[in-house]
Amino acid sequence: MKGKPLYPFAITAVLGIGLIIILSFYGLNQGGEMAGEDGAEEVQFETSYELGEHVYEQNCISCHGGDLSGVGGNPALNDLEGRMSPDDIATIISGGTDGGMPAFGQLSNDELDAVVEFLLEESE
DSSP states (O other), X not given: XXXXXXXXXXXXXXXXXXXXXXXXXXXXXXXXXXXXTXXXXXXXXXXXXXXXXXXXXXXXXXXXXXXSSOSTTOOOOTTOTTTSOHHHHHHHXXXXXXXXXXXXXXXXXXXXXXXXXXXXXXXX
């Protein structure tokens, strides 16, 4: 093979990189269409309990566990019924604690009430 044996490899590399760039832009456009007009997916819940469960799974499960028993020394939430009032629970969720729990003040009132309802129902 006399001549320039690197040309086929260089052409293949350039075509591959060009294809990756084109598919990336195509994927970006498709992602917006799939997620909805504003880029956020709208999820509907039939009950407040379902909304609370969803918010818990998105924000709390990593520290408090799927069964609310606490993970890695974080407090269990499976015994709140009768021990804490709904207002106390809501205050802790929205304001956090000095013990390391972050504040979740970005939750809407509906989401906050739904999480409180979920926690109290699960701790019965």
